[in-house]
Amino acid sequence: MTTLVTGGAGYIGSHVARLLQDRGERVVIVDERSPRSGERAALAFHELDLLAPGADQELGSIIRDEGVDAIIHFAARKRVDESVARPGWYYQQNVGGLTALLGALHGTEVRRVVFSSSAAVYGDVDGGQVAEDAPTRPVNPYGRTKLIGEWMLADTANVEPIAAASLRYFNVAGAGWPDLGDPESLNLVTIVLDRIRRGLPPVVYGDDYDTPDGSAIRDYVHVLDLAQAHVAALDHLVGRTGHRVFNVGTGVGTSVIEVLDMISEVTGIAFEPEIASRRAGDPAAVVARVERITEELGWRAQHDLRDIIASAWEAHRFSR
Numbered sequence: 001m002t003t004l005v006t007g008g009a010g011y012i013g014s015h016v017a018r019l020l021q022d023r024g025e026r027v028v029i030v031d032e033r034s035p036r037s038g039e040r041a042a043l044a045f046h047e048l049d050l051l052a053p054g055a056d057q058e059l060g061s062i063i064r065d066e067g068v069d070a071i072i073h074f075a076a077r078k079r080v081d082e083s084v085a086r087p088g089w090y091y092q093q094n095v096g097g098l099t100a101l102l103g104a105l106h107g108t109e110v111r112r113v114v115f116s117s118s119a120a121v122y123g124d125v126d127g128g129q130v131a132e133d134a135p136t137r138p139v140n141p142y143g144r145t146k147l148i149g150e151w152m153l154a155d156t157a158n159v160e161p162i163a164a165a166s167l168r169y170f171n172v173a174g175a176g177w178p179d180l181g182d183p184e185s186l187n188l189v190t191i192v193l194d195r196i197r198r199g200l201p202p203v204v205y206g207d208d209y210d211t212p213d214g215s216a217i218r219d220y221v222h223v224l225d226l227a228q229a230h231v232a233a234l235d236h237l238v239g240r241t242g243h244r245v246f247n248v249g250t251g252v253g254t255s256v257i258e259v260l261d262m263i264s265e266v267t268g269i270a271f272e273p274e275i276a277s278r279r280a281g282d283p284a285a286v287v288a289r290v291e292r293i294t295e296e297l298g299w300r301a302q303h304d305l306r307d308i309i310a311s312a313w314e315a316h317r318f319s320r
């Protein structure tokens with residue numbers, strides 16, 4: 001089996017590529033930048049911008065020449081703030097990239113596709129756990145590009161001989177290997193680690209939510225668990241048809257204050273957080289219901305918050 005991983009040079013894609021390789025599978029990476037795990041001899045890499053003119057044809061050639069039969073599509077832009085500032089560019093990048101991919105697989109041997117979706121498709125959640133059949137009301141262009149991507153994949157699975165899965169990730173953090181840590185400070189864990197390392201206090205946005213300690217609650221999933229969920233989804237799709245959506249989270253809610261306490265404990269660094277007002281559009285609590293992925297894919301998260309923070313801290317120190 002040969003799996004094409006678009007965006008395989010990125011944070012999550014590099015974990016999945018390494019896991020698949022460790023299972024002895026052949027991995028082909030397509031990315032506009034070189035993979036960090038490029039030292040691994042088994043890795044086939046094609047540098048390609050999915051938005052470049054003729055990218056769909058080039059991708060089609062790569063799929064045929066490399067004998068690809070499964071695709072995991074990570075390549076996308078992921079900054080919510082940037083998507084609000086540059087909506088047209090976000091639609092072009094995320095919807096355009098997927099359009100090129102779906103055009104490229106027509107007439108090839110590809111039979112399975114897994115798509116990186118996001119809990120952002122749910123938008124403002126009313127509190128408690130959110131299941132896959134909850135209303136999808138994304139509140140920013142980034143979330144909308146992900147929802148459109150799910151629709152495109154579902155429609156394509158109706159007419160192409162493929163089975164597809166969209167995985168809605170909750171809050172991804174941690175590192176499966178120290179050299180594959182998240183290089184960007186875009187989520188709570190990496191932002192806080194970055195700040196305390198520079199001697200700056202972490203910021204808590206909102207301590208007056210209707211939650212036990214007043215700070216916002218999210219569902220933090222270890223990137224290695226998330227990577228395993230992709231492998232489970234690929235296995236599940238063998239011989240199937242249609243499109244299915246799965247939440248990927250732990251089902252456990254953790255508050256911002258609890259994350260900060262764990263960071264202080266794991267790093268041994270004491271700090272006093274700054275309290276700022278709530279950010280617009282930040283709901284009190286967003287936690288995954290995980291029954292579907294557990295029952296249908298046999299997947300469940302193996303790592304807890306301590307594992308996430310400890311691995312992120314190790315990777316943070318490794319890279320800086």
Ligand SMILES: NC(=O)c1ccc[n+]([C@@H]2O[C@H](COP(=O)([O-])OP(=O)(O)OC[C@H]3O[C@@H](n4cnc5c(N)ncnc54)[C@H](O)[C@@H]3O)[C@@H](O)[C@H]2O)c1
Binds near residue numbers: 012033073117119
């Ligand atoms: N990290 C998260 O917390 C999170 C949460 C929900 C969903 N996602 C989704 O998961 C996917 C991977 O996220 P990540 O955190 O690994 O991001 P990342 O930025 O680390 O990786 C994305 C990779 O895609 C590549 N890429 C982007 N646009 C491309 C294009 N037009 N052509 C070729 N390559 C392109 C980038 O070079 C990069 O290597 C994205 O689709 C993202 O929206 C991420």
